[in-house]
Each structure stands twice: as C-alpha cells, then as structure tokens.
Amino acid sequence: QKEVEQDPGPLSVPEGAIVSLNCTYSNSAFQYFMWYRQYSRKGPELLMYTYSSGNKEDGRFTAQVDKSSKYISLFIRDSQPSDSATYLCAIENNFNKFYFGSGTKLNVKP
Amino acid sequence: DVKVTQSSRYLVKRTGEKVFLECVQDMDHENMFWYRQDPGLGLRLIYFSYDVKMKEKGDIPEGYSVSREKKERFSLILESASTNQTSMYLCASRELADRNTGELFFGEGSRLTVL
Numbered sequence A: 001q002k003e004v005e006q007d008p009g010p011l012s013v014p015e016g017a018i019v020s021l022n023c024t025y026s027n028s029a030f031q032y033f034m035w036y037r038q039y040s041r042k043g044p045e046l047l048m049y050t051y052s053s054g055n056k057e058d059g060r061f062t063a064q065v066d067k068s069s070k071y072i073s074l075f076i077r078d079s080q081p082s083d084s085a086t087y088l089c090a091i092e093n094n095f096n097k098f099y100f101g102s103g104t105k106l107n108v109k110p
Numbered sequence B: 001d002v003k004v005t006q007s008s009r010y011l012v013k014r015t016g017e018k019v020f021l022e023c024v025q026d027m028d029h030e031n032m033f034w035y036r037q038d039p040g041l042g043l044r045l046i047y048f049s050y051d052v053k054m055k056e057k058g059d060i061p062e063g064y065s066v067s068r069e070k071k072e073r074f075s076l077i078l079e080s081a082s083t084n085q086t087s088m089y090l091c092a093s094r095e096l097a098d099r100n101t102g103e104l105f106f107g108e109g110s111r112l113t114v115l
Helices: none
Strands: A002-008 A012-013 A018-027 A032-038 A045-051 A054-056 A059-067 A071-076 A086-092 A098-100 A103-110 B004-006 B010-013 B017-027 B029-038 B042-051 B054-057 B067-071 B075-076 B086-096 B110-114
Touching: A012 A018, A018 A059, A018 A086, A018 A103, A045 A054, A045 A059, A045 A071, A045 B010, A071 A086, A098 B004, A098 B042, A103 B029, B004 B086, B010 B017, B017 B029, B017 B110, B029 B075, B042 B067, B042 B075, B075 B086
Parallel strands: A012 A103, B010 B110
Antiparallel strands: A002 A018, A018 A071, A032 A045, A032 A086, A054 A059, A059 A071, A086 A098, A086 A103, B004 B017, B017 B075, B029 B042, B029 B086, B042 B054, B067 B075, B086 B110
C-alpha cells in the first residue's frame, strides 16, 4: 500500500466553481501535511501547509486534514483559469522524508 | 527571491552515456534533494544531502550517484544512462531547521530522454 494515494484526474471545471481535491494516507502517525501546486513545465511550489488536524485557510484556498479517516483535502473557491495546474498532496514523516501523491491535474475553463 | 537553478532543462542522451544534472541554490540551504517525477508515480526520492560531502540514499538510488562538493551545488550523475531513466528530474532544497512550513524549494526540472 502506498503511503499517499491521490486521484490523478484530470478534473475539468468551469470558472467560478468550487474545487475539491483529495488524498488518503496510510499511517495515522503522520503529522505534517502539505499541498504543492505545479504549473506545466515548472517545479512544484508550496501552496498550503497544515500541522496535525483541522482546517487552514488562505484566501480562496482551504486545506483540511481529517486524521480519524486519514483524509486530506484542498478546496479552491471561485476557481480561476490561473488555478489550472497539477496539485500534489504531500506528507512529511521523519524530517526530510516526504511522501508525495501522484498529483491531480486541474483545468479551469473560462 | 529564492532560487533553485537546474542548468539543463531538456537533454537527449543515448543509452550508455554518462549524464550529469547540475543544481545550484542561492539560499544557503543545508539540505538538497533529487527527485524523479513520472506520470502516475508522483515524486520519488533518489538521493538527498544534508551537508557538504554527505549523502543518503532515497527510495530509488539504483543507477544514480550524487556529488556535493560545495554547499550550493548538488549534482546527479547517471553513470550509464538507460531508457528507463527517461524522466523529469527535480532538484529541491530546504533549510535545516525549517519544520514550520514543510517547504521544499524546487527547481524547474530537467527533462531527460534516453534513446
């Protein structure tokens, strides 16, 4: 079983839609959860970081961790064409040991 | 602005060639990483380095070696390239004590094709 599982999509939505991106993970001891965004032909960049469980909001983005079900989510409100990218969930186990999901490709249509 | 620079964005090599992928960071970070990214498999760690001349194997080190002679530079070496090493290679760096953000700073990637 992989440490992190992510639906690869692609996911296509109209501009203004609410987007929900999700990952599941295997180890209930994981504490550090991240979402990275990767534009085409670019490296990933950190979008959201959450320690332990709960929600974290930053503008139109909300990251949610449900440790009881081992489920992490990223919500994008009022999605824009500029949000079109691949979104990678990631978990840090021991320091410098990261597990990445395979990425969900999102396309927001104008 | 923080910067991780991978000197070669696109390379085409032949089977058996020796390949060098160079990565330089200007943030004085202690930790540097090499990942490969393949469709459906996500990012997989090849090697990382936590200090000059120090290295540790990641999940898929076979067929690769690394060199870190200076703090800012981390090189990935394919001694004898094979077609199954065709991939996107991503270099990343991170500050030693940065547990608060989880942030890895990535370069733009080197897309290697081995014929």
